[in-house]
Amino acid sequence: MNPIVAGLGEGRLAVALRRVGALVLAVTLTVAAASMFGTVVQADGFDWVDVLRIALIVLAAFWLAWGACTAVLGVLFVPAPVGAVPGRPTGRTAILVPVYNESTGPVFARIEAMYRSVERTGMADLFDFHVLSDSTKSQSVADETAAYRRLLVRLRAGGRLYYRHRPENIGRKAGNIADFVRTSGGAYDYMLVLDADSLMRGETIVEMVRRMEAEPRLGLLQTLPQVIGLNTLFGRVLQFSAAFYAPVFARGVAALQGGEGPFWGHNALIRVRAFAESCGMAALSGKPPFGGHVLSHDTVEAAMLARDGWRVRLDPDLGGSFEEAPANVIGYAKRDRRWCQGNLQHSRIIGAPRFRLWSRISILQGIFAYLSSPIWLLFLIASLAAPRFAPPPVYFDGRSLFPVFPHPETTTALALLFGVVALLILPKAILLVRALLHGDSRYFGGAATVTASAVLELVLTSLLAPIHMMFQSRSVAQVVFGGDSGWPAADREDGSLSFASSLQATWWMSAGGLAALIFAYFYTPDLLLWLSPIAVPLVFAPVLVHLTSSTAIGAACRKFDLFLTPYEIHEEQVIADMREALRASGGSGKPAGAAPTVPAGILPV
Template sequence: MSLTYIRPPECPLHMPEQGLTGYACAPVSGARSRLWRKAAVIGGGVAITVWLIWLMFDVLSVSGLTQLEWALLAIFSINIGWIGFAFASSVAGFLASLFMPRSKPTASEALLTTQTAILFPIYNESVTDVFATVEATASALASAAPDRFECFILSDTVKPDIALEEEEGFQKLRAALPEGCRVYYRRRTINLARKAGNIDDFVSRWGGRYDHMLIFDADSYMSANTLIELARRMEAQPEVGLIQTIPKLIGGKSLFARAQQFAGAVYGPVLGRGISFWSQNEGNYWGHNAIIRTKAFADAAGLPVMPGRAPFGGHILSHDFVEAALLRRAGWKVCIAPDLGGSYEEGPQTLIDLSIRDRRWCQGNLQHTAVLARARGISFTNRLHFSIGIMSYLASPLWLTLILVGMALSLQNRFLRPEYFSGDPSLTPSWPVIDPALALSVFFATLAILLLPKVFGVIVSVIHNERGKRSWMVIPGALIETIISALVAPLLMAAQTASVIAILRGQDSGWVPQQRGSDGYRFADVARRHALTTLMGVVLTGAALAISPVFAAWLLPASLGMIFAIPLSYWSGKTLNANGMLARLLATREDFDPPEAFSQALSRRDGYAALSKHDASDVVIAPDLARRHACMVDHVWPLGTGEVHVPLAVAEAKIARADNLQALMSGLSDKECMALLNDPDALMRAQARFAGPVATAGE
């Protein structure tokens, strides 16, 4: 097998690192947005925020504000500002969904004239799942748009058994594909800068071959018509640098995943249209299910390395927001396409899986505080995107702080004696007095702006007849989803608060691949994971009951989910009966009528489930397997002059010292074994030393 068969000839694009502090802005003609849209949404959010802050001020200022009451008002103001803006954005999305035209991708007869690479960055992922998706995608494009698309599997896998399984999967994949959409494979020797570095390596080496690149995640699915429509829009709008679709969640099997999938399908389109409405040409990028103009990306989006150590320094973790901002800074339009369907992704099946993924996202978003502090020339709208991402994680510890301050106020009122002879000239004690009627008004007003976006989604779903004759079933489904999300929200608050604290203490999240397709965890594992959350719920409830039963009732929405965190997480992560009532009520259109991109990928998984399993010792002792493996290896080692790759050097030393192949393999770590597999010369030395004796012993 020739190297060209595995990877095409390199066609480099220079991708310089972009400075955050210095820039050369070159706006593209016609790329300005309508300012009134941003003003309307921001103004609406500010108006709602000011109104609720004023109501809360009236609640607390019956007899003047104590220090604790001022603290409560300050924290409430920050939290409600975040919620008020989100509500105003959802109102814009609701109105846009009702009155702005919708479109669906259709395969036009107009031929594409550009070349697009579909990139599949993977990291220790299921070969069965990913390669089946690649085959289904390439097959559909070979028929719908022959020779206009090519697929590139960009592996960053660091586990030897998975790496060798990928090589087996690639052989099968190439044999199964028709002409019209070639598929290539590259596995990096050194995983610099994680996913962003993986894409950077592709652009720097092969980017010149392609006008556009379309990024998939390991669990992404996109219809051929959508892929073609995205390429067509890029051709028609040369000033656009990136178009982001809004992927729907699909493939949920557990109660937790089904609830999230339902929420994404019913409320997601309204929220997505709202973001698109006000962001316009300064849209955002979510790292996948998006098409990018390759030359623009190379010229403008090379990521800098942040000064300092992780978690705030080092390589930028949540690279997508920054890349979108850099593209816009260079004058390119960055658009969100809420009107374009046919874009899907799988979500976490359990609350624990979501928390693990969320930990990495939390670090990436908090790292954006350093980006915001240093960046110059970034548009106001992109700064708003950054701020929304940061606040989405800071909101959890702020809400928990709000609860604790409110509890402190109640404890002060319940147990502390008034101070009659303070420095205050007044002869009356300083009691923290609250107007209960106004407090109830603030509670219901806050609840309304939290729940109305869900109502908007239900209305739009019914009007647009998202589930055909069963469209009315979205109403009981929304009620069930709301109950589930209300129970789960305190658990997420506790998990995100713990993540924020860990990050502020300097703990790096590392690079852990998402667990996909899980059928839940053992009860003991779930209990260990949520023990502190349960304890927090019990303590908060006990303290609230000591204050008064009424206060405990007010706290119940937050404490109930914490108290039952363990059974809630365990049972919500179990696979749901597809024919049961809950599954039917939480079903989406895609459950009744699975999209072809998804169903075709699933149907091809069986073909990859029985791949031959090899380990590194097989490569050493089997000449045919060794030759085939050598063709797959990427020979580029990104090392500086005089720099040594330590795992490879250690592997070489162990080859020289090991008595036999079994001793060598048992003594190699995964990193050392991968270095051996990635270096044909070292592998040949291992073969020369061990292949003969081991082959004879095995006969």
């Protein structure tokens, strides 16, 4: 038997066993949580509100349990060695940088840094860079054209660097990439799809091509981008979390998804022939938000590749892959709103013909990632209302001459609460202990520093979790009812927000949190303490959003070595090149951090 085929067969069996094991464990934990909660709610009688609450807790508990299983699997899973052709690849690769009304200086600084990094590999002749503009503002187009011409001369990149502006923005980014495939894709074997804020190490790009050439049926190879370039408190927490936790979570995702892995829309290498054969997408019938062009096209394209027998793989060990991210809670929520609409739109695609079962499950996971917030919100509202609908206690049940008094299920309630908290905290605690035992803490400033950072990250994300829940619940409601979002003015260049902007964006959730506390105080006082960890952060949401957007607090954390990432402790050449190119061009942008000198393509986690 062909060794590649044999290896794939063994891989499918192993992946199937991991999927079944994770599913059984998640269902077991969910049944236990539902059973315990059912015991608690029956203490004061049983009514239709309790049925609703049990149904909601089943959905919410399964989502938590599935996430915890994925994280634990990431700790336990040891990936098999990945094949790669030695030496110089044979195929040609197009590096695609789609832009849409971007700040031109940072975009072309990243392109210059990647171009120089690829040159240092000695294989620059195998790679061409294409800037694919969908910009709609005439000034943006003029700036892009001028920046392209300057960079073309400075790099002497004739025949290696191209710029194209598409006059009609049809299909957004998916249409932009599809247009390139139709007009120029035949000249290339592979295309590296980036975002305007993407940055990648030249050695990583070459390694990805080597891996793809080693496996002829590999249609898409996804990296795990690391967040850089953020200086606010929120940004620093986000960077630390992505660097410290995400690689292990990604290993869990890779272990479960196998050859039907994810595509996150950027920092991924795609076989051009596979994409051209499999990934043509027509617009959905009807109007947005559920009709029109597919917004979250990447998940659908991964499913279409898998449907046609191409492998889609996530390799978490591929380092040197970077991106930027929103620097404050409001910017994060704006981006999340767009993703929410795209993922809920997938409800019309999940039943597409010939999709593989796991592809449908992945699409469902993406939908549920946003439905989970309104599920939790509805559960909280139902829990507040439940005592008002509880039937009066029945002291004589007709079977005994003596009264039967209801007894509180305090022990069961506490056990359930401990279980929910454990599902939330245990994965992070395991990863912290693992880093301390394996010595990986040195990449994050040492044992004491990484422990303090992890504890503070847990506190801050717990405080911000109710705010994210409210933003996501509102986004889901807007999409379901066909509306569009209304957001405050965009934040400043450095990511900081004024208190007025924070208040404008979050006053409604402050009012909701205060109303919930008042209601609980007068009508359900027994729930007041339980509600406080959620309602109190909502009351102070404007303050939390404002403070976490502070660059001064972010700088103070950096001064005290909090939330350090490997990309700040040791400098990496491609990030230094990007900063230097940005300074040389006089463009504006956020300064990026630095990364460690580690074996090419390997993350230190």
